Amino acid sequence: MGGLNKMPIQDDKTIYTLASAAGRAGVAVVRLSGPSCAQACEALTGAPPPPPRQAVLKTLRDPHTKEHLDHALVLFFEAPHSFTGEDVLELHIHGSRAVLQALFESLAQNPSLRPAQAGEFARRAFENDKMDLTQAEGLADLIDAETAAQRRQALRQMEGDLGALYKNWAADLTQLLAMSEAALDFADEDIPQDLTKGHNKTISVLIEAITQHLCDNHRGERLRHGFVVALLGAPNVGKSSLLNALVKRNAAIVSPIPGTTRDIIEVSLDLGGYPVTLADTAGLRETADQIEHEGVRRALERATHADLKLVIMDASQSAKPDPTISALLDKDALLVVNKIDLVKNQSAFPQNALLIAAKTGEGLEHLTQTIINKIETAYAPTQNPTLTRARHRYALEKTLAYLKAAQTATQDELTAEELRLALRSLSQITGHVDVEDLLDIIFGSFCIGK
Numbered sequence: 358m359g360g361l362n363k364m365p366i367q368d369d370k371t372i373y374t375l376a377s378a379a380g381r382a383g384v385a386v387v388r389l390s391g392p393s394c395a396q397a398c399e400a401l402t403g404a405p406p407p408p409p410r411q412a413v414l415k416t417l418r419d420p421h422t423k424e425h426l427d428h429a430l431v432l433f434f435e436a437p438h439s440f441t442g443e444d445v446l447e448l449h450i451h452g453s454r455a456v457l458q459a460l461f462e463s464l465a466q467n468p469s470l471r472p473a474q475a476g477e478f479a480r481r482a483f484e485n486d487k488m489d490l491t492q493a494e495g496l497a498d499l500i501d502a503e504t505a506a507q508r509r510q511a512l513r514q515m516e517g518d519l520g521a522l523y524k525n526w527a528a529d530l531t532q533l534l535a536m537s538e539a540a541l542d543f544a545d546e547d548i549p550q551d552l553t554k555g556h557n558k559t560i561s562v563l564i565e566a567i568t569q570h571l572c573d574n575h576r577g578e579r580l581r582h583g584f585v586v587a588l589l590g591a592p593n594v595g596k597s598s599l600l601n602a603l604v605k606r607n608a609a610i611v612s613p614i615p616g617t618t619r620d621i622i623e624v625s626l627d628l629g630g631y632p633v634t635l636a637d638t639a640g641l642r643e644t645a646d647q648i649e650h651e652g653v654r655r656a657l658e659r660a661t662h663a664d665l666k667l668v669i670m671d672a673s674q675s676a677k678p679d680p681t682i683s684a685l686l687d688k689d690a691l692l693v694v695n696k697i698d699l700v701k702n703q704s705a706f707p708q709n710a711l712l713i714a715a716k717t718g719e720g721l722e723h724l725t726q727t728i729i730n731k732i733e734t735a736y737a738p739t740q741n742p743t744l745t746r747a748r749h750r751y752a753l754e755k756t757l758a759y760l761k762a763a764q765t766a767t768q769d770e771l772t773a774e775e776l777r778l779a780l781r782s783l784s785q786i787t788g789h790v791d792v793e794d795l796l797d798i799i800f801g802s803f804c805i806g807k
Contacts, residue, residue: 371397371444372473372481373464375457382452387460390439390478393469394446398431400467406433406446417448419463426463427456441478442485483788490788491520494746498581505630510580510745518742520787522570526563527787530780533559537773556772560764567757571750576736577743578750579664583625583632584732587659589685590669591641595695598715599669600624600637603725621659629729631736636663641681665731666690672706673699691727748786755782 371391377384389397398406400420407413410432417426430449439445450456464470479493488496495514502508513519533556588596601607604624622637638656660666668685670678672694678686686692694706698714706712711727713720744750756779763775 368471370471371469372477373397373461373470374473374478376447376478377452380452381454385450385452385457387448387450387457387464388478389446389448389464389470390441390443390473390481391470392444393467394433394444397464397467397470398433398446401426401448401463402431407431409433409435409438412449417450417460417463419459421463421466424459426459427451437485437487440487441481442487443481488515489517489520489524491523491749491786492517495519498745504627504632506580507632510577510743513742514745519744522742523783523786526566527780527783529559529563530776530783534773534776534780537769537776541769541773557764560760564757564760564764567753567760570741570744571753571757573739573743574735576739577745578747579736580632581745583634584664584736585634585636585659585662586665586667586728587636587638587656587663588667588669589638589641589656589660590682591671591679594669594671594674595715596637596669597622599667599693599695599713600635602715602718602721603635621655628725628732631729631732633728633732660685664689664735665728667693667728669693669695670706670710672696672703672712677707691724691731693724752782752786755779 369392371389371393373387373389375385376388377386395406398404401417402415403418404415407415412430412432415429415431417429418424419426427450432447432449434440434445434447436442436444448460450460461472465472479488479496482488483490483493492515495511495516498511499508499515502511537556588600590596600622604626621639624635624637626633626635636659638659641656666685666687666689668678668682668690670682670692673696678692692707692710694710694712695715697703697712698717698719703712711720711724713724715721744753759775759779759782763772763779766772766775
């Protein structure tokens with residue numbers, strides 16, 4: 358019985374860092390965490406910390422020169438009721454470089470303090486059981502969130518929804534493993550004889566739940582990284598003009614000369630709260646130009662990896678897509694007919710086509726909403742939390758394999774070993790697994806050696 362052991366905190370020194378954004382600002386927040394917060398506060402202000410969670414205006418002075426550094430709002434969070442689980446001190450100061458430099462120089466002279474390493478506050482929160490790894494990842498995602506959908510997903514993960522799901526599965530697995538271990542290790546003791554009754558049913562339920570969780574179309578991972586929409590079509594159908602119209606700036610060169618776009622041009626934007634990357638590609642045609650030929654190859658390759666394809670036709674050239682274009686039209690594609698302002702009869706185009714004029718803006722609002730609807734239909738969050746990282750998926754796939762092996766094992770010892778491996782793999786996602794969990798169940802459920 359073993360598992361993932363947490364790495365110990367490097368030392369017991371109090372750490373400090375700038376908790377707000379770098380650069381000049383009206384207010385900057387410097388945060389300290391560790392056992393010397395009270396001492397550091399008294400050194401800077403000449404008084405003990407204020408009552409927990411009460412903001413008090415204080416004058417900060419250099420402990421050695423007594424030079425006046427700044428006026429600050431001082432907040433104290435007493436362990437364990439803080440973000441890190443340690444004593445935490447926050448100094449809300451004026452956000453000039455000069456004030457920050459002076460304060461950091463004063464803090465650096467205190468031998469019980471040291472600058473924090475990257476992510477160390479969240480690391481200490483994890484070490485002190487204030488959050489699990491999924492919550493720490495959710496916090497990182499929330500800091501990096503650029504759209505409303507990313508913010509909602511990150512908040513849900515940071516608040517523990519995803520970790521709670523995995524912990525419930527881990528609790529079931531811990532129960533299974535504890536009973537299997539007890540049946541093997543304490544067979545001669547006064548214990549019930551049907552400890553492993555119903556194990557196969559529980560394993561089957563777990564297998565089904567994890568399988569369903571994995572079959573999520575990678576929506577959580579796609580939402581973190583953004584959805585790729587590829588613009589495809591023959592030369593001069595208006596792909597670059599459409600890209601510029603959607604992003605509302607001249608991101609791509611527009612020219613009547615065929616083959617102007619030879620490499621993929623990517624632009625990120627927010628569509629309906631979803632992060633979207635538009636990829637303008639080279640025009641699809643047969644060409645003897647080696648550079649343009651490579652551009653066409655990259656365009657087709659990009660199409661295979663895109664979440665959504667906008668397959669674009671020129672309304673003034675043809676009313677029906679040619680075979681090359683038709684081959685791109687699948688469930689992940691939208692047929693877009695551009696330059697409808699140049700034709701009088703719009704009824705000749707396919708009924709499912711989206712008719713636009715990139716230069717005049719006609720039909721763009723409907724196209725944008727259709728793209729948003731496509732993304733929402735395919736990748737909208739479900740009632741259950743979704744996994745958001747490749748490491749989650751890898752660990753769950755391993756867990757699933759171990760559970761299936763446990764289900765088909767022919768010996769009790771092999772079943773217990775597969776369950777142990779499954780629990781270890783699952784617990785790697787949250788970072789919480791301990792041999793004590795098994796012992797608590799074994800010794801708490803019945804008396805050994807009664």
